[in-house]
Amino acid sequence: MQANFRHLPGVDKIISDPRLKEAGFPHDFLVEAVRAELDSARAKIMEGAAPATLDETVGAVLTRLEAESVNALRPVINASGVILHTNLGRSPLSREGIEAMAAVSSGYCNLEFDMENGARGSRHTYISRLVCRLTGAEAAIVVNNNASAVLLALTALCKRHEVIVSRSQAVEIGGGFRVPDVMRQSGAKLVEVGTTNCTYPADYEQAVTERTAALLRVHSSNFRVVGFTNEVSIEEMVQSAATRKLPVFDDIGSGCLIDTTQFGLAPEPLVQKSIAAGASLVCFSGDKLMGGPQAGIIAGKAEYIKILAKHPLVRAMRIDKMRLAALIITVQHYLKGEALQKIPVWQMISMPIDIIQGRANTWALAAGVKTSVVSGETMIGGGSLPGGSLPTCLLAVPGKRKDPAYIQNIAALLRNRSVPIVGRINENVLLLDPRTVPPEQDAIVIKALQDLVPVFKEAA
Numbered sequence: 001m002q003a004n005f006r007h008l009p010g011v012d013k014i015i016s017d018p019r020l021k022e023a024g025f026p027h028d029f030l031v032e033a034v035r036a037e038l039d040s041a042r043a044k045i046m047e048g049a050a051p052a053t054l055d056e057t058v059g060a061v062l063t064r065l066e067a068e069s070v071n072a073l074r075p076v077i078n079a080s081g082v083i084l085h086t087n088l089g090r091s092p093l094s095r096e097g098i099e100a101m102a103a104v105s106s107g108y109c110n111l112e113f114d115m116e117n118g119a120r121g122s123r124h125t126y127i128s129r130l131v132c133r134l135t136g137a138e139a140a141i142v143v144n145n146n147a148s149a150v151l152l153a154l155t156a157l158c159k160r161h162e163v164i165v166s167r168s169q170a171v172e173i174g175g176g177f178r179v180p181d182v183m184r185q186s187g188a189k190l191v192e193v194g195t196t197n198c199t200y201p202a203d204y205e206q207a208v209t210e211r212t213a214a215l216l217r218v219h220s221s222n223f224r225v226v227g228f229t230n231e232v233s234i235e236e237m238v239q240s241a242a243t244r245k246l247p248v249f250d251d252i253g254s255g256c257l258i259d260t261t262q263f264g265l266a267p268e269p270l271v272q273k274s275i276a277a278g279a280s281l282v283c284f285s286g287d288k289l290m291g292g293p294q295a296g297i298i299a300g301k302a303e304y305i306k307i308l309a310k311h312p313l314v315r316a317m318r319i320d321k322m323r324l325a326a327l328i329i330t331v332q333h334y335l336k337g338e339a340l341q342k343i344p345v346w347q348m349i350s351m352p353i354d355i356i357q358g359r360a361n362t363w364a365l366a367a368g369v370k371t372s373v374v375s376g377e378t379m380i381g382g383g384s385l386p387g388g389s390l391p392t393c394l395l396a397v398p399g400k401r402k403d404p405a406y407i408q409n410i411a412a413l414l415r416n417r418s419v420p421i422v423g424r425i426n427e428n429v430l431l432l433d434p435r436t437v438p439p440e441q442d443a444i445v446i447k448a449l450q451d452l453v454p455v456f457k458e459a460a
């Protein structure tokens with residue numbers, strides 16, 4: 001057995017193999033993978049196997065290294081039918097947004113440089129002006145994401161004071177964002193009013209004390225209370241707060257700027273409406289329905305934004321040049337009235353059903369007779385529009401009743417491609433939704449489905 005160990009190729013010999021050199025993995029990764037492979041080769045010899053050849057060992061090391069690099073961040077085709085899929089990176093950016101990111105990051109840029117007088121400038125000046133123009137706010141500031149926007153507003157303006165929140169809005173948005181926890185972290189005291197299903201203006205008014213700093217509304221983005229309910233509108237909250245000269249903060253969540261009802265969706269609160277209603281600060285995400293990069297935007301009254309801008313947390317939460325570049329372009333799409341045409345999220349939402357049906361039919365043709373086109377729903381997702389879904393056409397790959405592993409295997413084969421395709425499985429049927437796939441990626445999906453035809457045939 002010792003003799004057989006000696007027949008294994010040595011570390012140096014394996015590492016200098018041209019195939020491994022060409023693959024271009026960093027030296028330390030290579031050595032680690034070679035050692036791990038040799039350990040497993042020795043274990044196999046102990047079990048009585050013949051020693052692996054140099055060729056076999058090199059192949060096995062390559063497989064090891066490639067399997068690991070699968071987890072590097074890379075593009076995925078989202079055929080899941082969830083438009084704002086947080087696990088898949090939320091909103092894709094417009095072509096112009098991507099170009100702007102590349103342009104400012106491939107060299108230097110005027111991030112904090114005033115072009116007019118050649119002196120130090122602020123990264124906030126221009127984007128704030130754009131956000132004001134878009135939302136109608138007096139002032140605005142942009143930070144890392146909406147969670148930091150809310151934390152900043154509460155910390156800078158409500159610390160050691162009370163913030164009144166409806167019991168129905170002391171919610172968990174998902175991914176660790178819980179209103180009571182954020183409130184505690186900010187140093188503000190949460191005062192819950194009303195009941196789980198009903199809150200009235202008088203509930204807020206009666207809860208005001210000399211320690212009250214603000215009234216906070218949180219959009220219950222990912223669930224809905226139905227039946228006997230009463231919500232206090234932002235207009236009513238502003239009215240209740242005005243008599244006591246208190247500010248109203250609106251964590252609106254998704255940052256929707258386009259009326260969603262024109263697409264048959266439930267109404268999503270609009271940023272412009274909240275500002276017009278008199279909210280002192282409105283906080284929202286850049287990468288939900290706004291369709292831009294990850295960012296947290298705070299728009300509202302200048303007296304409050306001024307205080308936020310001076311708070312030390314702003315430095316800790318600041319947005320980088322790449323996302324700022326994409327955000328500027330995204331806001332400009334709205335200002336130019338081209339959001340539906342240019343922003344992928346809105347292209348998907350506004351895509352006509354007959355176009356989707358045509359694409360699903362083409363996919364089905366490539367996949368062969370074992371698949372079919374069925375009608376179903378695209379979810380908006382991303383903690384927006386509870387129950388928000390759009391009618392769609394899906395490619396359906398039926399499972400085998402006696403073999404539940406079959407459909408999991410098909411899903412895995414699609415996921416393990418060089419450009420992974422992610423679908424969704426519902427009751428042992430794999431569904432692929434063309435609405436969430438940019439039409440220019442149809443060729444990749446079609447090729448993948450053609451490659452699967454032998455697997456589908458086998459299942460017949």
Ligand SMILES: *Cc1c(COP(=O)(O)O)cnc(C)c1O
Binds near residue numbers: 150218284
């Ligand atoms: C999504 C959401 C957040 C968190 O926003 P991020 O941009 O993910 O940090 C906060 N509040 C509400 C109401 C949300 O919907």
